[in-house]
Amino acid sequence: MPELPEVETVRRGLQELIVGKKFVGVQVYESPKSFPNTMSDARKFLINAQVVTVRRRAKVLLIDLNSDYTLVTHLKMTGQLIYVSPQQRWGAGHPNNSFLHELPDKSTRVEFVFSDDSHLYFNDQRKFGWVKLVPTVEVENIDFMRRVGPEPLEDAFTAQQFILRLRRRRNTTIKAAILDQTVLAGVGNIYADESLWGAKIHPATRVRDVSDTQLTKLLTEIKSVMILSIEKGGSTDKNYRDAEGRKGSYLSFARVFRREGKACPRCGSVIEKLRVAGRGTHICPVCQKLPVH
DNA sequence: CACTTGACCTGTCCGC
């Protein structure tokens, strides 16, 4: 899915595009998971409500409404939230997002309509994602929100805290540990591989075998990789699009992710693909050595 | 509690 940089890119787009807009309609195409609330709830708390702000926590997007309800969405692997203006709906396409006039399509789960006849589409090919409408004060009580760890890009999150939280997971691999959303928020498979390469740590290293110095370096790499990716509009492998339907370009700057068989930009060795923590994993076998015992 | 694995879905790609 969309990891932190992709969700943040969508958030920034929506913040520009939909704040102040008023919902006048909603159409649910499929999957109760995508919009489990009753339509009577939607009528009461969504229809005629205006968007106040668009927030993000971890990989979750929060669209606050002036009805004191919040649209909470998780894009999981293939979710998209795409805004389409009335002009775009009539086919005023751009090469980068010319499919907008074709929406809704077969992957559209929910379609929202604003009073100016612009639309917001929640698309999700694999149907893992979800949208909920919950009272704003209840957002923090959602199970995931209670358990999720600190935001890596907040200055208040220090290396010391990062190390303390990671040390709870001594016997697992460092990659599994940073993918664990209760340790810290927002790291997914792409930025796990990229930041471990930056810190020269083999993803299968047990946490107990990674020094505090290396963990400090790892947090620095997580932050810098995410900041760069946000600048590039995130990573588009296949499905990911921003709020205007555009692709992100981070993958053309990636050092190891999906670059197996190519040269490591640091030492020139051939990048390898392996499986760690049940996920496809990319490393430089020379820069990232497993500790020997 | 810590840790691992499979399930949730659809689509695509690769080998036979």
Added chain:
DNA sequence: TGCGGACAGGTCAAGT
């Protein structure tokens, strides 16, 4: 071409 299997950016429920 067709078919089976592996795999894809995330999380959660079970299992040990």
